Amino acid sequence: MLYSENSSHETIRIAVVEDDKTVREGLQMLLNGSPGFSCVATYGNGEDAVADLPAVLPDVVLMDINLPGISGIECILALKEQKVPIQFIMLTVFEDSDDIFHSLSAGASGYLLKQTPPVKLLEAIQDVYRGGSPMSGEIARKVVQSFQHPLPDYAAANGLTKREDEILGYLVKGYFYKEIAGELFISVETVRTHIRNIYEKLQVRTRSEAILKYLNSR
Amino acid sequence: MLYSENSSHETIRIAVVEDDKTVREGLQMLLNGSPGFSCVATYGNGEDAVADLPAVLPDVVLMDINLPGISGIECILALKEQKVPIQFIMLTVFEDSDDIFHSLSAGASGYLLKQTPPVKLLEAIQDVYRGGSPMSGEIARKVVQSFQHPLPDYAAANGLTKREDEILGYLVKGYFYKEIAGELFISVETVRTHIRNIYEKLQVRTRSEAILKYLNSR
DNA sequence: GAATCAATCCCCATTGTGTGGTATATTCAC
DNA sequence: GTGAATATACCACACAATGGGGATTGATTC
Numbered sequence: 001m002l003y004s005e006n007s008s009h010e011t012i013r014i015a016v017v018e019d020d021k022t023v024r025e026g027l028q029m030l031l032n033g034s035p036g037f038s039c040v041a042t043y044g045n046g047e048d049a050v051a052d053l054p055a056v057l058p059d060v061v062l063m064d065i066n067l068p069g070i071s072g073i074e075c076i077l078a079l080k081e082q083k084v085p086i087q088f089i090m091l092t093v094f095e096d097s098d099d100i101f102h103s104l105s106a107g108a109s110g111y112l113l114k115q116t117p118p119v120k121l122l123e124a125i126q127d128v129y130r131g132g133s134p135m136s137g138e139i140a141r142k143v144v145q146s147f148q149h150p151l152p153d154y155a156a157a158n159g160l161t162k163r164e165d166e167i168l169g170y171l172v173k174g175y176f177y178k179e180i181a182g183e184l185f186i187s188v189e190t191v192r193t194h195i196r197n198i199y200e201k202l203q204v205r206t207r208s209e210a211i212l213k214y215l216n217s218r
Numbered sequence: 219m220l221y222s223e224n225s226s227h228e229t230i231r232i233a234v235v236e237d238d239k240t241v242r243e244g245l246q247m248l249l250n251g252s253p254g255f256s257c258v259a260t261y262g263n264g265e266d267a268v269a270d271l272p273a274v275l276p277d278v279v280l281m282d283i284n285l286p287g288i289s290g291i292e293c294i295l296a297l298k299e300q301k302v303p304i305q306f307i308m309l310t311v312f313e314d315s316d317d318i319f320h321s322l323s324a325g326a327s328g329y330l331l332k333q334t335p336p337v338k339l340l341e342a343i344q345d346v347y348r349g350g351s352p353m354s355g356e357i358a359r360k361v362v363q364s365f366q367h368p369l370p371d372y373a374a375a376n377g378l379t380k381r382e383d384e385i386l387g388y389l390v391k392g393y394f395y396k397e398i399a400g401e402l403f404i405s406v407e408t409v410r411t412h413i414r415n416i417y418e419k420l421q422v423r424t425r426s427e428a429i430l431k432y433l434n435s436r
Numbered sequence: 437g438a439a440t441c442a443a444t445c446c447c448c449a450t451t452g453t454g455t456g457g458t459a460t461a462t463t464c465a466c
Numbered sequence: 467g468t469g470a471a472t473a474t475a476c477c478a479c480a481c482a483a484t485g486g487g488g489a490t491t492g493a494t495t496c
Binding site: 101104105107108109110127130131132133134135136137138140141143144147148172173174206207208209211212215 | 319322323325326327328345348349350351352353354355356358359361362365366390391392424425426427429430433
Binding site for chain 1: 441442443444445446447452
């Protein structure tokens with residue numbers, strides 16, 4: 001992994017999609033003024049970008065999320081749909097969780113706040129160009145946290161007792177009543193009673209619903 | 219967001235868990251030789267770390283994954299279990315996808331390769347200390363890609379026909395055979411036949427197994 | 437000590453599910 | 467056109483799952 005060297009051999013071709021004229025032109029100047037970077041196109045809205053980018057085919061696109069008309073996210077979806085081989089870095093003022101995850105799901109490779117210093121921005125572009133995924137620190141933490149199941153204590157949240165929670169575990173794994181009874185050394189009847197109470201508390205009527213409800217909560 | 223300034227006011231207390239003595243002592247020297255950083259403990263295995271860290275309570279732990287005895291990941295799980303307020307940065311030679319996701323799920327905040335240059339390592343520690351989540355470029359990309367549902371075409375992957383895939387959809391949502399039949403304007407018997415074939419192809423014997431298999435594949 | 441709750445067990449009845457076998461019409465490929 | 471795959475449909479059996487009722491024990495709370 002190499003840092004801070006792009007220098008001579010290759011110039012990264014970049015396009016900017018940003019509705020604020022000042023910001024857009026500021027980025028353009030920054031890029032064209034930095035060796036190894038070239039701003040090959042700028043767009044003030046998503047529609048123009050979607051129409052034009054497949055022909056321009058830059059290496060990296062700096063994409064604002066909040067655009068008049070279609071959003072930056074929809075913009076990416078439209079271009080990915082056409083399998084245009086472009087990398088996207090989202091540039092936005094807010095670190096809204098939904099925006100972050102929607103952007104990444106849509107296919108963005110990086111996610112930075114607009115307040116990112118110019119040097120870091122250039123580094124990020126190189127990073128993406130080389131196959132990385134630059135993110136502001138807080139953004140990265142949100143992304144990482146999405147892997148850390150908060151484990152909201154499903155049992156407590158639904159008023160399940162320990163035994164019920166235990167049985168729910170087996171239920172979700174697909175065990176037959178018989179098998180659960182065998183595992184816990186209790187009668188099938190007892191298992192049935194517990195499950196009845198579980199369903200009552202979870203407001204479901206079948207095992208399938210219970211499984212879905214359980215899995216969707218984590 | 220601030221960069222490259224930790225200087226005087228606060229010293230970050232760090233512990234190192236690493237079985238290779240050379241690497242361990244190298245890190246210790248690096249940390250103690252850098253202003254703003256202090257290596258308060260080192261461990262050659264996970265067991266010692268788990269036993270001792272709750273008392274030492276460093277701000278950040280640099281954790282190797284491959285340790286003799288319990289792994290670095292299990293180590294984190296054990297400490298998180300006790301709700302010890304420590305941030306973890308994984309340090310490893312391999313960028314194995316499973317390791318990455320298991321580490322992050324376990325509660326690691328950062329993930330770096332051992333080949334990361336010292337300066338970047340120190341930056342990463344500061345980043346974690348401030349609430350960020352530093353990752354090597356390739357690692358970040360893997361994490362980001364995990365949001366980009368490849369949608370491996372479940373039907374094709376298992377040799378399901380269009381109709382079977384359609385029915386599997388309802389099955390997984392918890393619809394009764396009756397309801398599926400109603401939705402598709404076919405008889406319940408036909409639904410049953412399809413489901414029999416689906417189970418055969420998916421190598422499952424119950425609806426629960428089918429749901430789990432289906433959900434786990436995306 | 438009465439009330440409450442968790443955990444245990446039982447009966448009855450109905451519906452849902454899984455598996456066995458079989459069959460027909462259509463379509464698509466060779 | 468023969469054969470394979472697909473979608474459709476039926477019968478029958480056995481077991482699993484769900485819903486209604488009720489009951490006992492032990493621990494905890496008030």
